[in-house]
Each structure stands twice: as structure tokens, then as C-alpha cells.
Amino acid sequence: MTLTDLSDAPALRAQLRDFYDDYAFCLDEGRLEEWPDFFTEDCHYRVLSRENHDAGLPLGLIYCMNKNMVRDRVTALRETTMFEPRSLRHFISGVRVMELQGDHIVSQANFAVMESLSDREPSLNMVGRYLDVLRVTPDGLAISRRDCVYDNYRVRTSLIVPI
């Protein structure tokens, strides 16, 4: 995939849209092993509450400070964690380019994650927004920095699969 000229706004937005959709597809299909491919080696990935974000507090529930930590998350989920089986659907909307900085795109989008457990009605597990810095690479877009800022006051039971 080659990236459209950054000055071509509608084309760029379409490409971004595809990127976010691919990301959601990867997680929803449980292809966790492919999830690290969306990140740069020096990435920052964090899931934090709006409460922490608004107060300028750095604590993340998931805080990967590089791509190896992203890979380790997958290992832990696959190999060591006990959790009730569930299916998750990420609904991503409102994709926006906020700023262009050289080969970086500052963007954001809303997310909603619906969770379905085997014996209960689906429920809204988490809602919030991605605050992203994406890098334009020869292979396409990659996440250099992603803060998943959730609006929920409380996490429902546990946060198992990344957002």
C-alpha cells in the first residue's frame, strides 16, 4: 500500500478509515498475533481513563512503552490469563485528521466496544476515543502513539482484550 499525497484530504481520510477498520477487524476476529503489526518499534500504547487523562495523570491500565511490550501482552493473554470466553466488536467512527507533521499524522476517532459473554446479553463494555499519532511508512500507516481514552468511570469487571 502506498500512501496518498498528504495534501489530498478526502483520499487521506479514506485511507485512515481503512486503517482503523483493519485494526478493529484484527481485534474482533481474535487475530491477536497480528495486532503488534499495527505498531512501530518505538511505539507507545496506553489505555487510560478520561479521569486520569483530564487530570494529567499518566497511569494507564495497559501501558506498552515499546512494541515488545505489545507482543508480551499477546503472549500473556494467550498463555497465562484465565478469562471467561467472550466476543468483542469494536465500532470506530468519527475518524478525523487533526494535524499533519512531516511524515506523521495526528488523528483521532471514537470507539465503542460491545462485549458478548456466552450466557448474557451483549453490553457496552467501553466507549471513548483514540488519540493517535500515525507514522507514514513505505509499508503504509503504523501507530507511533495511541492513547485509548475511555469515558467509562469504571471498567466492567476486567479489561482483557486491548482496545
Next chain:
Amino acid sequence: MTCSDSAVLDTAATAPIHLERRWPKEGYTRIPNWVYTDPAIFQKEMDVFFAGQTWNYVGLECEVPETGSYKRNWIGNRPVIMVRTETGDVNVLENRCAHRGAQICWQNTGRVTDFTCPYHQWNYDLHGNLQGVPFRRGAMGKGGMPRDFDPKQNGIRKLRSVNRGGSIWATFSEEAPSFEDYCGPEVLAEIDHMLPGKPLKLLGYSRQLIPSNWKMYLENLKDPYHATLLHTFYITFGLWRADSKSECTPTGGGAHSVMVSHNEGKKKTEATTEMSRFRDDLELLDLETVTPRAEFNRGRVGGAWVFPAAQFGIQANSLKTRHVIPRSPTEHELVFTYYGYEDDDEEMTRLRLKHANLLGPAGFVSMDDSEMLNQVQIGVTGYPEARGIVEMGGRDTEPADYMVTEVLIRSFYDYYRKAMGL
């Protein structure tokens, strides 16, 4: 009624609902499931424990840095506020207007010069004294409060509170012993170990709503046995193992407890063969996630449970308080407050944040817990008359220097039965 067996139904409908709550005859080695489901038991716990002669965690001083900074919290199901006053002390007030009972703070944190109830704008100072009642003398010569209404008698209740090394505690009881006597020397030593009086730096919160009775979380923190089996991540990377040097000490008649172990790193011993979930082949790419930098605790991990609802502890370089807020018989909120010390270097702050990946709602070694507690609640709710067994490590309540024991849970129920009259 036209139904042919209506006589049977009539008998059932008129029979009084009589649930006898009798503790199993074996005593504290058995836990009846109804302690996790019965609304009457839950309400009694709120009255006897949270509103009774206990000291309750409210927050850290560093959360309210300036005069007028406040933070909202709950003691049991009662909303409270802690606020920094003009003298630099921290007050704990009921979060309830003296007039009609509305919460006077409906945000978690903020900064004010005084408190104004949003409903009828009754105004209070930072000590809860009523300063102003709009239209106290009425309007256009009519209405208003009776002449003998005394603002001094109608403030917001200020609770007895203490500040121990930067942690704020409060009690609703005037009869409760001093905080020091309430904790006892062992628990106090643990709090002082974590909060040696150095200024603290707030790093953030995690909050989760767990669909289980609050005591299940308390038991989870009094149960080193499960951690050596359920938490493969812990076991594999040596953060908490059955064959580590450890201490389980019940204190305060069983209400409190100290549970500590030592980080011994990844190793293979005789005991690992019993740990079916030990994974010798498992490697992390970023080993720093499980490698603490040496600091004050010298590899000692774990901490103290301060009854009813707080725990202080350390895991790797992550420092946090845990606070349980019971929401209903079958639901509790769990809040972690993560902090560091003001004099931490940048590297240490980074490690404290990194090691926070281990615990909390998405923690490598605590996602399992909230998932399991939900399963236990579903199981016990269906069978309130059944009971659980806590005989691992024997039937006594003596301190243990090993992990494969449920002594802290037994001691707790020894205390609980007496306090609840069960």
C-alpha cells in the same frame, strides 16, 4: 382460583418467609454462601463495620494538594469528601447537605473556596459549618426560616480523621479506639513502611466494577494459595510462588492481616511440578516488566489488609492503595490509587508506571481475579444454603510462614462471626 391444586399454593403463599441464618457447626472453617447474597446481611455489614467502630481509608494527602482541593470517596455506601483546609490539615466531611441530603460535591475532585449545595445553595465552609442559607429571612417580608433556626446546629458532619504518613483515614464512631490502637503494631508497621512520611506523587487511578460480594475481594487478598496456582504469570516469572519465603499474619482478632512474600525471580524447583500452570518455556521480550529496580522494600512484596476495605502494598516497583466500595450484596467497586514519591527520579516513575501493567483491571496477574470472583458469585448465588471450605493449612488461626494456607480467611471469619453475631 380454578387451579386444582390451589390448596397447596395457598399454604405456600401464606407461610411466613423465615430464613434461619445459622452458621455451619464446623465454625470458621466453613463459610455459608448466604454471607455473599443476603441483603439483610449486607445492610448489617454496612452498619456494623463501615458506619461502626472501624477506621476507613479515604485517600492520600497528595490528592488534595492546595487549600480547598477536595476529593470525593465512599465509606461503605456513604459518600464522603476529604478537603484541604486553610491550616493545611485535611478534613473528612459527609458528602450530604444538611438541608435535604443532596451530595454537595458531585465531581470526584476539584478546588473550591467553600461548598455550595447545588439544590438550594446552602453554603458551608471547609469545616462543614453552615455559612449561608438563601432567603433565610424570606423574600418581600414573607417566608424564610423560623427565627430560632440555628446554623451552628445544622452544619455538615465532620468525621474523626487522621493523617498517617500522607494517608487519610476516618471513622463515623466517636467510640472507636485511636487509629494506632485500631491498626495494631503489625499493620501500622506496614503502612509506615509504604508511607515513611516522604511527600507522595499521585500517578493515577484505576476503577472497576466487579460483580461479586465485597468480601470475596477481601478474601482474595487474604488468600496466597490461589495466587500460587491461578496466576501463571506470577508463578512463571517468580513474582509470587508457593516456594518463596513468606508470612501470613492475622491481626486485630482476624480483621486485619499482613501477607508478604519475596520476589525470587524465575526458577525451577520441586514445587513447580505441582504448579500445573508453571511455564518454563514462557519468555517475555521485555523482561523489565517483571524486573523491579532495588528500592526500600528489598524484594519484599505484598502488604497489609486494613479492615474493612483497604490494602497497602507493593508489587515490583508499583506502589498503590486498594480500596473496596461495596455497592450491593453482589457488586463492589475496586479502586487502585497509584503513587510514587516526590523524590523519585524519572526512571523510577517510568518503572512504577510500567509495573502497573501487572495489577488493576487489565493487570497480568489480576485480570484473572476479577474474572474468577464473578464466577464464584454466580456459583454461590444459586446455592445460598451451601457452604465453602477453608481448611488449607489446617483448622487453626495461627500465623503461618508458608503460602499454601487459608489461615487469614479462617481468622477473618472468626472475627466476622463475633462482630456480626452470627
